[in-house]
Each structure stands twice: as structure tokens, then as C-alpha cells.
Amino acid sequence: MQEDDHAMHGRIELASRIGWRDALPLSSLRPWQTLNFTRLLLAGLYCLISFAFSNERSWAETAENIIALLMLLLALGVVFLSSRSWVVDMRIRTPAVLLDTLLFLPLLVVTGASDSPYFSGSFFIAIEVALIVRRRFYMLIALAIGAAAFGMTWIDEIAALPPEPELERVVLRVCYLLVAIAITAVLLGPRRETLLESERSERLLEGNPPPAKSDHGSFLLHALKVATGGESCAVLFRTASHEPLRFASSMGQAMPSAGLGPLLAVTTGWHDARRDASISLSEAGTSRLTPLSDGGHAWTSLLEADTVLTVRVATGTFEAVGAVRLFDPRHEDCAAIAQHVFEAACEELMVRNSLDLAHVIAGARERERLQRELHDSVLQALASIRFQVAPLLGGQAIAPHRVIENVDRIAKDQIATIRWIINPEVDEEDFAYLPETLAMVVRSLGEQWSISCELKVEDGNCATSAMIGRELSFAVREIVANAVRHAQASAIEFALEPDGNRIALQVSDDGVPNMARLGSSGAVPSRSLMRRIQALGGEVFLRNIGGRTTIRITIPRK
Structure with a gap:
């Protein structure tokens, strides 16, 4: 029985992974995955061309083949490990770039640094290094690269290296051009903001939100499922700062008796209890890896899950935090997409509440208008009728015909007034x-x-x-x-x-x-x-x- 449960869990996890990858291919929403596959593509080209044009058996040729093979193994390892978990992907980014750089520099040396056919690949290495180095260190990195390039021009005087075939040089340049065109088309297509907006609109359109009169908890749970694609979720929210917190769960859980502070203080991001890590999404859209936060620990414990995606929205007096139990891997902008979709759904809820409140206010004003009109017209007319007939009822000697005419005139006037009250124009x-x-x-x-x-x-x-x-x-x-x-x-x-x-x-x-x-x-x-x-x-x-x-x-x- 347990084996069947594990097998079912594995099939669900595999389907979840495949679904997300199909829905979000290489794009500016997945820059690091694009970088990993570009590294793999270039390493494959290096390895293929190095072995294809290996004619003179010398130590330099052997070293070139070994280095190209090591770069290919590194690229394959990075792609495999990054697919296991978003946390693992973020942890190996910097070491992978450093290793790739350290392997590429000897490749330039053994192929004649001053005239190497692989020199164009240094632009990709420069992009990798720039992504992991803070901006204030760019100048130092540029000076170091310049010094290394200047030193490599003296390699020919130290060791005699055989020249590379001209055909190898031409083939590599053509491959570099094709790779540059393909990757540029991916990264310079629709901008990240445009793709996020497109994802939000598409998911909200297909989400079929509950009707306006539905419970707020059910609405937010549905919005969280639409935003993340998960099923097991919970949300903690309040529509105004003076209101008590409310809790809703798709699993029928009750409101936690204590410890609401960490649950409410969590930020938008990913939490992996098994790897003891949290990935928070900053306002600028960049991800930051930290040890598992208190909020992440609280939500993973509440949902009894190893991996949880949390989304936080605070708009005016409205505040909501949702958590979804999801399977890894996740790409770097899944939290940003969930944030955009859930935030839009919360704004829709606020608009609906405002419309409901406006309807209540309009109804109260209409009742007040009816009360005022009835008091100032119908009730005053009835009081006037009583005033007219009082002498007649008191036995005074007055002409009843005149009293009846006055009452009739008042009645006719009030008929028109009541018609206007019912349907004012x-x-x-x-x-x-x-x-x-x-x-x-x-x-x-x-x-x-x-x-x-x-x-x-x-x-x-x-x-x-x-x-x-x-x-x-x-x-x-x-x-x-x-x-x-x-x-x-x-x-x-x-x-x-x-x-x-x-x-x-x-x-x-x-x-x-x-x-x-x-x-x-x-x-x-x-x-x-x-x-x-x-x-x-x-x-x-x-x-x-x-x-x-x-x-x-x-x-x-x-």
C-alpha cells in the first residue's frame, strides 16, 4: 500500500514538473535556465569541434580535448542538479560559473591564447561572471581580465603550441554566431514585465473566480490555486487592520491557536524544509537565498510539507498571506508570477467589497429618501385630511361639501406625489x-x-x-x-x-x-x-x- 502511495506521489510530481516546463519555456522569465542551457550548448560545440578537428597528436591537442570534455560534463551536471530543486540551483550558480571560467582559461592557453579560435566564447564567460559579481566589483574584474589577457600573449614565447586548423576557426565562428542569434532572440523577446502581465491575464481569465457573494476565504483559496497551480493551500487574511485575522484552508484545517506572527510575517518566496533554505523575492524581482525563515518553518509545519510557496499581499488595509504545498523544481520567477496573479485577485476582491458596500450605502440612501418623501408628503397630507374633517366629526355646523372637495383635492395631489416617489424622474x-x-x-x-x-x-x-x-x-x-x-x-x-x-x-x-x-x-x-x-x-x-x-x-x- 505504501509503495502504491509513493508511486502515485512520484507520478503527480513528474506531471507537475512537466506541466510547468511546458507552460514556461526558455524566456526572459527563466534567465538562469537559459544560461545553463547556453553553457551546455557551447560546451557541446567545444567538445564536438575539438574532437572533429583533432589531427596532430600533441599534448596541446590532448589537453584541448580533455578540457572541452570537462566543460561538457560540468554543463551536464549543472543542468541535472538545477532541475532537482530551485534551492540547489541557486546554491550551485556561483561555483558553476567559477569552474566554467577556470576551465575556459586553460582552453584558451592550450589553443594559443593570442590567436585561439575559442576566443569569442570569452564574451559568454564575461556575462556569467557579471551575473554573480556585485556591480561595485566590475572594475576590479575588468582589470583582472585585462591583466590575464595581456599575460596570455606571452604564452607563445614560453611554450611552442601547434596552430589550430583554419577550418576549425571558421566553423567555431559560425557556431558562435548561430548561438548568439538564438539566445539573443530568447532573451530580447518580450520583456519580463510583459511576460508576467501575460501570465497574470491568462491565468485570471482561465481561473473562473467564484461569484461576488462567495465567502472571502473560498475566493482567496481559489485565487491561490490559480496563481500557483497547487491544490493543498491555506490563507491567513484580514480586510481591515482593525479586524481579527481569518483563516481558510483547502484541507479543512482550523484556525491555528497560536503562533500567527510568523505565519503573517512571511514574504513571497519558496521554502524548503528538507534543505533548510528559504528563497525570498525582493521588490526588484531578484531572488535571495537564506536559511529557512521562521515564517517558512511555520507554514511547512502547518501544511505538513517539505516544500512550500508563500505569497504575501498588502494593499491599503487589506492583508493576506497564502501558502501552497508544491513539488520542486521551480524556476526563478514562479514566485513573481504567483505574486502578480494573487495580488490581482486580491484587488478584485477589494473592488467587489467596495461595490457591495456601495450597494449597501445606495440602499440606505434610497430608504432614507423614501422615508423623507413619505413623511413630507403622504403623512402631512393625512394630517391635513384629519384637520379638515375634525370639525365635521365634532358636530360643528359646517358645509360637508367643501370638506369633501378639499379631501378630494388632497388625495389627487398625493396620488401624483406617490407615483413620483415610486418612480422619480x-x-x-x-x-x-x-x-x-x-x-x-x-x-x-x-x-x-x-x-x-x-x-x-x-x-x-x-x-x-x-x-x-x-x-x-x-x-x-x-x-x-x-x-x-x-x-x-x-x-x-x-x-x-x-x-x-x-x-x-x-x-x-x-x-x-x-x-x-x-x-x-x-x-x-x-x-x-x-x-x-x-x-x-x-x-x-x-x-x-x-x-x-x-x-x-x-x-x-x-
Whole structure:
């Protein structure tokens, strides 16, 4: 049974390796693998040409063949070992370059350093050395290479070396040219950023993310699988800094009881517990090999895996760290691809959350609008109807026909108002002459409440949008209803006048002064009235002047 499990594990691992290699061939996303195969190609050419043109049996010819064979064995060993693990690949990079350089220099010497057919290969050696040496040492390396080249010109005076065949020289130059063209086409194709963006777009397109209403944990687990290609994964996240951490796992694991610090502090990179190494990805996209970090140890223990790829995303208040159990080998930019894909998925989640929040806010605003409209129109109309029929119900000697006409007029007006509340049609560019609009409303309110209502208009432009006119009409309805019901007002005066780039409406009534209607600093305590006017960018103030309650409203023209 155990043998079958090991065999199945091996087949899965082999399929995973083949799949990744097919999906990500030689390119600028895999510079070190390109370098390894270029070294192998050149070493194969050196070995082939060295043995093919070996005619004079001398010590120099034998040394050339041995060195070319050693370079081929080195290149084969590097390709084989680097395929075993990303950690092994990074550990042998510097020794492989140094050994290749040390073998190439004797090859130049035994083939006549001043006129060697292998001299063109020194450009590849220079590129190798430049990749493993820090930039501040470039000048020293250049001086050392220059000194070595100058010293090699004296080799001919120390030892007599047979000249290389001219045909060998021509064949090597042609091969160098072909290799240079092929490798340049690989490395100078699409840039690394372009390939990363292409990988991200392709994976997100084929990922089929869960619907917007799905659980955040399920969404992030799916995004992690799309980003890395793994199945066994877990994610630790929070959408805001003040929220508690949440945990989700594809294996049904529970939230770890302790030790969340290392789990959350891990960076994007690769962790190999068996080889005690972590490879972190810097912001510049370069990889750095270090001993196994605390975060890498925590995640490998949690997922019960030898090799784990972790991805960290922190955008604003959103923070997420995911880990996937994956099989080695991995190329040097698998973490960068996973970072791009997972980061894009997290941004999509944030956008979805924002849209959901926007829908909630829009729904709350719509409910508030309905409450305000119903309060300022329907409820005030019902209060007016009760006011009209109260004398009739009290047995007073009044004409019922007039009361019925008023009730009928109020009902007709509210039918149109309710239709507008259900399906508002707002045209922001539709301008109306405010005095005419208010004149009809004031006259209707006077008849509705059986009081004296008078509108005075000062000279000047009082044109505004139809929306502002409608909102101000609702405000006037509430003011009149409150004045009649709470202050027993029998006469209300309205004064409309232009006030610079604003319009001012002043309302005075002869009702009983009620200081409870005055708030601090003269602010009107009616929330519905205040919200309606403030939504227009206006202001409302209430004063008791000469025994008369006065409300002043100022609103912008647009």
C-alpha cells in the first residue's frame, strides 16, 4: 500500500514538473535556465569541434580535448542538479560559473591564447561572471581580465603550441554566431514585465473566480490555486487592520491557536524544509537565498510539507498571506508570477467589497429618501385630511361639501406625489421659475389647511432647477404643517428673494411662539427638513422675532 502511495506521489510530481516546463519555456522569465542551457550548448560545440578537428597528436591537442570534455560534463551536471530543486540551483550558480571560467582559461592557453579560435566564447564567460559579481566589483574584474589577457600573449614565447586548423576557426565562428542569434532572440523577446502581465491575464481569465457573494476565504483559496497551480493551500487574511485575522484552508484545517506572527510575517518566496533554505523575492524581482525563515518553518509545519510557496499581499488595509504545498523544481520567477496573479485577485476582491458596500450605502440612501418623501408628503397630507374633517366629526355646523372637495383635492395631489416617489424622474438640467412653483404650492396649502398663505417675491432672478424647486416645495409643506398643527398658526407669509448666487426663502407665521421649536444657535430641530435642505447645499435657521416665528432658508441656484 505504501509503495502504491509513493508511486502515485512520484507520478503527480513528474506531471507537475512537466506541466510547468511546458507552460514556461526558455524566456526572459527563466534567465538562469537559459544560461545553463547556453553553457551546455557551447560546451557541446567545444567538445564536438575539438574532437572533429583533432589531427596532430600533441599534448596541446590532448589537453584541448580533455578540457572541452570537462566543460561538457560540468554543463551536464549543472543542468541535472538545477532541475532537482530551485534551492540547489541557486546554491550551485556561483561555483558553476567559477569552474566554467577556470576551465575556459586553460582552453584558451592550450589553443594559443593570442590567436585561439575559442576566443569569442570569452564574451559568454564575461556575462556569467557579471551575473554573480556585485556591480561595485566590475572594475576590479575588468582589470583582472585585462591583466590575464595581456599575460596570455606571452604564452607563445614560453611554450611552442601547434596552430589550430583554419577550418576549425571558421566553423567555431559560425557556431558562435548561430548561438548568439538564438539566445539573443530568447532573451530580447518580450520583456519580463510583459511576460508576467501575460501570465497574470491568462491565468485570471482561465481561473473562473467564484461569484461576488462567495465567502472571502473560498475566493482567496481559489485565487491561490490559480496563481500557483497547487491544490493543498491555506490563507491567513484580514480586510481591515482593525479586524481579527481569518483563516481558510483547502484541507479543512482550523484556525491555528497560536503562533500567527510568523505565519503573517512571511514574504513571497519558496521554502524548503528538507534543505533548510528559504528563497525570498525582493521588490526588484531578484531572488535571495537564506536559511529557512521562521515564517517558512511555520507554514511547512502547518501544511505538513517539505516544500512550500508563500505569497504575501498588502494593499491599503487589506492583508493576506497564502501558502501552497508544491513539488520542486521551480524556476526563478514562479514566485513573481504567483505574486502578480494573487495580488490581482486580491484587488478584485477589494473592488467587489467596495461595490457591495456601495450597494449597501445606495440602499440606505434610497430608504432614507423614501422615508423623507413619505413623511413630507403622504403623512402631512393625512394630517391635513384629519384637520379638515375634525370639525365635521365634532358636530360643528359646517358645509360637508367643501370638506369633501378639499379631501378630494388632497388625495389627487398625493396620488401624483406617490407615483413620483415610486418612480422619480429627475432632470438636473430642467430649470423652473421658482416663484411660479411656490405660488401654486402656497395657494394649495392655504386651501388644504384653511389658513391665509401669502407669497411675496422680491425683484431679481429666482430661476433654479426643477429638482431644487421640488425639494423646496416639500420643505414648505412640512413648515406649514408644523406651524398649523403645533403652533395653531392661522396666517403664514412667504418671502422669496435672490441672495447673490443663492436664493433665500423666509417663512413667518402668527402661531404661538414655541421655544421648543428652536435648537441651539437657532438651528431647526426637524431632521427631515434639515437633511432635505442640506442635501441641496443649503442652510436653515429659525428665529423668534417680535412674537413671530421666522424660518430662513438659503439654497444655491443649482
